[in-house]
Amino acid sequence: MTAHEDIRDPSVERDQLRRAMETLPVIEQAKGMLMLLRGWSAEEAFAALKSISQHTNVKLHDVATVIVAAGSHVEPSLPDREAVRTVLDETRRSVLGSAFGE
Numbered sequence: 001m002t003a004h005e006d007i008r009d010p011s012v013e014r015d016q017l018r019r020a021m022e023t024l025p026v027i028e029q030a031k032g033m034l035m036l037l038r039g040w041s042a043e044e045a046f047a048a049l050k051s052i053s054q055h056t057n058v059k060l061h062d063v064a065t066v067i068v069a070a071g072s073h074v075e076p077s078l079p080d081r082e083a084v085r086t087v088l089d090e091t092r093r094s095v096l097g098s099a100f101g102e
Contacts, residue, residue, distance in 0.1 A: 023061040030064035033071045037096060048095050055094070056086045063087050 027049065034045035049067075053060045062078055066087040069076035076084050 023064075026068055027061060027064040030067040033067060034095065037071075052087060052090050052094065056083070056090050058083045058087055063091075067091060 027046075030049055031042055031045040034040055034048055035042060038045070038048075040048070049060060049063055052058075053063045056063065058066075062083060065078060066076045066084050070088060070091075078084055
């Protein structure tokens with residue numbers, strides 16, 4: 001089966017939609033935090049999340065998880081401590097300033 005045929009497979013589409021629905025809440029929370037902190041629109045906040053994801057090579061969902069945890073002053077639920085540090089460093093550098101997540 002080719003990648004193109006996978007798209008037409010209802011079970012593949014269902015699984016993709018399920019994964020999207022599982023990751024959406026934390027992404028929306030992170031967007032909301034950036035919107036509140038920076039006064040950005042939803043589009044600007046999402047663009048910042050995507051940029052952090054691309055610059056750190058960390059999945060968007062994991063970037064959002066780190067940002068929400070840091071903003072809530074709790075430990076992120078990611079096993080890769082290096083990814084957490086990298087995301088926080090990039091978020092501080094490019095978006096929020098040095099006080100975020102400390």
